[in-house]
Amino acid sequence: MNNPYAPPVAPAYPATNLYGAPQSTPVSELTVLRLRQTKPWVTLLSVIAFLLSGLMLLGGLAMVAVSLMKPGSRSQAVFGLIYLPLALLYVYPALKLWMYGTAIGRLVVSASPSDLEDALDQQKHFWKFAGIATLVTMVLYFLLIVALVGGAMTMFGKLL
Numbered sequence: 001m002n003n004p005y006a007p008p009v010a011p012a013y014p015a016t017n018l019y020g021a022p023q024s025t026p027v028s029e030l031t032v033l034r035l036r037q038t039k040p041w042v043t044l045l046s047v048i049a050f051l052l053s054g055l056m057l058l059g060g061l062a063m064v065a066v067s068l069m070k071p072g073s074r075s076q077a078v079f080g081l082i083y084l085p086l087a088l089l090y091v092y093p094a095l096k097l098w099m100y101g102t103a104i105g106r107l108v109v110s111a112s113p114s115d116l117e118d119a120l121d122q123q124k125h126f127w128k129f130a131g132i133a134t135l136v137t138m139v140l141y142f143l144l145i146v147a148l149v150g151g152a153m154t155m156f157g158k159l160l
């Protein structure tokens with residue numbers, strides 16, 4: 001017999017994944033194990049990236065401070081000012097790795113498909129950033145090589 005005073009209960013709908021397909025099974029133990037085994041390495045790389053970012057920031061500030069105290073060392077100030085945004089640039093991948101490791105930790109506890117999706121999403125953001133940074137670096141190196149070769153050819157031409 002139903003209790004007329006019981007609060008209404010929402011119908012139970014099966015959980016769905018990102019594409020709307022029913023998701024009723026937890027993530028396999030092997031998948032959780034493999035990701036759990038990578039978590040210490042992900043955390044280590046994240047901590048190292050945070051530390052290097054902090055050291056770059058301190059180094060950039062020190063270079064600027066020394067150049068202000070020592071007249072005629074403008075090139076040192078320029079390098080110091082270049083280090084500052086580069087140090088901040090390292091924070092994003094470090095943060096994404098940290099969030100990836102945290103999502104793996106949640107997955108180990110829950111074995112939930114949504115926690116797996118979150119972990120993979122954080123990993124995707126990290127690799128997207130790494131790929132874009134690699135492409136930008138390659139283009140900058142190419143332009144630097146072209147400029148150096150062009151400068152050398154110009155200087156060689158003046159010598160003749």
